[in-house]
Amino acid sequence: MRVAAAQLTCAPTDVSTNVGQMARLAERAAADSAELIVFPELAVTGYELAATAADAGLWLRADDPRLDPLRATGIATVVNCAAPDLDGHRPLIATYVYNATGDLLTTYHKQHLFQQEQQFFTPADKDGRFELHGLRFSLATCFDNHIPDLLDRIADDGCDIHLASALYGTGSGRAERASTYPGIAHRANVYVALANHVGPAGPITGCGRAALWGTDGTVLAEADEQSSMFVVADIG
Numbered sequence: 001m002r003v004a005a006a007q008l009t010c011a012p013t014d015v016s017t018n019v020g021q022m023a024r025l026a027e028r029a030a031a032d033s034a035e036l037i038v039f040p041e042l043a044v045t046g047y048e049l050a051a052t053a054a055d056a057g058l059w060l061r062a063d064d065p066r067l068d069p070l071r072a073t074g075i076a077t078v079v080n081c082a083a084p085d086l087d088g089h090r091p092l093i094a095t096y097v098y099n100a101t102g103d104l105l106t107t108y109h110k111q112h113l114f115q116q117e118q119q120f121f122t123p124a125d126k127d128g129r130f131e132l133h134g135l136r137f138s139l140a141t142c143f144d145n146h147i148p149d150l151l152d153r154i155a156d157d158g159c160d161i162h163l164a165s166a167l168y169g170t171g172s173g174r175a176e177r178a179s180t181y182p183g184i185a186h187r188a189n190v191y192v193a194l195a196n197h198v199g200p201a202g203p204i205t206g207c208g209r210a211a212l213w214g215t216d217g218t219v220l221a222e223a224d225e226q227s228s229m230f231v232v233a234d235i236g
Contacts, residue, residue: 005193005195005232006022006037007209008229009206010043021228023073025230029230036076037076040195041166043079049116053090058082059083060082062104067096077097078139079098085122090121097130097139105130109126110123110124138154138159140164146180154188163193164194164195194211209224221233
């Protein structure tokens with residue numbers, strides 16, 4: 001299966017602009033024969049925690065028509081955004097997975113909130129899984145990928161490919177990104193695809209380097225540190 005991992009510079013709280021950027025990347029990936037593309041954490045709004053949590057109009061359900069451009073790209077998409085919680089008071093950090101015809105395959109909510117995210121979002125407690133083209137996928141969002149128990153469950157559940165929507169910055173985030181994801185590949189014996197921000201992302205400057213790794217931790221494809229772009233690899 002041919003998988004793409006994306007990186008982009010998001011416009012703060014501008015859903016239409018960000019979805020448009022993501023849709024164009026997805027269309028280009030589809031033209032490159034990719035069958036699935038994964039996007040960074042909170043790519044729909046940008047990593048604007050306080051502003052996003054304060055405006056329920058920025059919390060999207062899976063059937064929100066503002067996501068239609070992504071559902072119409074002809075490629076499976078892994079989209080991370082703020083979503084309403086059941087109590088309606090604080091949002092969740094959600095991943096929606098759509099197939100190539102735009103149907104919802106699964107929803108995953110981030111379980112382990114990082115630092116200031118805890119002030120604004122609600123954590124969840126269920127793992128993310130789906131199947132596509134005979135392969136089993138796992139989902140995790142940024143800090144989730146640093147939790148050993150979650151990673152052990154990926155291996156125990158027989159997953160083939162792990163998809164991570166994340167934000168790693170140009171400081172210590174570079175080293176964390178470079179060590180964490182080859183480690184996941186080794187630990188869980190899975191292929192790994194990481195989507196990241198590049199450039200300004202709220203208070204952080206994303207370091208880019210969206211990438212895919214083989215089950216032995218070898219880099220299969222890696223983006224640069226400057227461009228909105230995607231990389232692809234044949235995996236699974």
